[in-house]
Amino acid sequence: MKIINDSNNTEGIYDRKALQKRIRNRVFYDKLANIVFLLSTLFALLVLTILITRIWRQGIGWLSIDFLKGNLSIFPEKAGIYGIIIGSVRLMSVVGPVTILLGVSTAIYLEEYAGKGKIQSFISTTISNLAGVPSVIFGLLGLTVFARLLNLGSSILAGGLTMSLLVLPIVVVASREAIRAVPSFLRDASYAMGASKWTTIRTVILPVALPGILTGSILALSRAIGETAPLVVLGVPTLILAVPTSIMDDFSALPIQIYYWTLDTVLTPEYANLAAATIIVLLVILFLMNSIAIIIRNKFQKRY
């Protein structure tokens, strides 16, 4: 701001025109920034819209009852993904119980029994570092420990256990938050009635924390159902024609099939459409899971 004695300006010692111009500029840049920042927020959403419409338009024509009920085939017109869907469902039937059981009891230990000592902070740090390990590394762990050492091969059980370890931190963090949010007067009331610690956890804390735990578990499962890399590293086979009947069977899952079909588009261009149709199925499943999580959160979460 220049201070000058301007003969045209009798009101003060400031150059009023320069001042007004400066203020106008500053307000202009502020407004411009508002628009630019909004656009960059919308850019991310625009990409999301393009992605979904593009895949929808490519795949919806190939999506039919026959596609959902049929078995894999090398002919694109005859291919169906029934066995793949069953594979994913069975994989989740391993991941779900294992992750929830391990995750919730880890959270109970950390919140209720561990106290604020070194053990607690060591386990917490380990879990938060585990959450940052790339999924492909979990694939190597599964390959060595579950597939080779325990001789489970590329079965549903091996894939499920590998996936459980991968999503475990999500369930632990969500359950810890849910347990921590249980108000202390409920706990005190339970103790005052003479209940023991385990009884309090079982009958007071867990029921109140259940919506939060379930929400976290569903989010973990929706991460697991779309995860590809660990299963590929585990050696899940390309073409499985038999529908898996037990958890020791070889299997394929939705993301794996999308992966192989995308790779094979070089040879058979129609595979891209099949991949798109499978992606639609996967995204619809994810959408349903997330909707359930939101409904649970909104409907059953009590505020104290």
Place this chain on the structure above:
Amino acid sequence: MDKSINIRDKVKKNIENNKKWKIEKVMPNIFFMTALISILTTIGIVFTLVADAYKFFAKVPLSEVFSTKLAPLGANPSFGILPLINGTIIISTIAMAVAVPIGLTAAIYLSEYASEKRRKTLKPMMEVLAGIPTIVYGFFAYSFVTPLLMNIVPGLEAKNALSPGIVMGIMIIPLVASLSEDAMSSVPNAMREGALALGSTKLEVTFKVVIPAAISGIIASFVLGVSRAIGETMIVVIASGSSKNLTFDITQSMQTMTAYIVEFTSGDAGSGTLGYYSLYAVGLILFIFTLLMNLLAQYISRRYREEY
């Protein structure tokens, strides 16, 4: 008097009820053991990686490891990892060049400019972007973004580093935006109001007050973004191909460390071969890279956090 004796008896009976007290003593131990699973997993990861990587480094001289020739399946196999590290760094750089500016400005918009109502609709929509499986992004990069870029960038190959880099950046935007937004939202309003009362515009408040105050959280979000980019697998496997040449040309195919692991396990690498052990060596380097990034992010957000 009768009544109180009755209750005392009942309490005594309850305490002596062995079954219940056993459960009470056993449960903490069970929970402790499940909590140990996380530690065991970490030990398992480190042990499997180090054990098999050791076999690799024992057989392959370091001068070969840090060479530029990568030909694991050749008649005379060579295991130089520099092309993989180069590919990883270049694709991550492209990703961060997309994710940092867009993620940060989106965070500024959500935290400083958007009305509460708009923020509540935009933020969950951003999070949808974070929930999409990476295989879907890979398909999108290969079948949509690459053909699109071919019209703009001459000489772009079907498998290249540019397209997966950009798509990976888009995938990381929600991470950077939501963590930076958290950091900026936790700057107390009194500081903003102070600057506004002195006549600052929102833009000046943002750049001179809010961002300096939230800088630790913002930088930490960038570092976590880099860690995500380095560890990201499916997008690069599908859209970046498997060329093992050392090149800086982003229109060419490149291979990252993660893509090498996936390509080699789905190939014919039998257990016990040198190629098989090389997976774990690459895995170990990848693990160390991402672990360092995550620790750095934790350190930055803890060390430079301003408490108000």
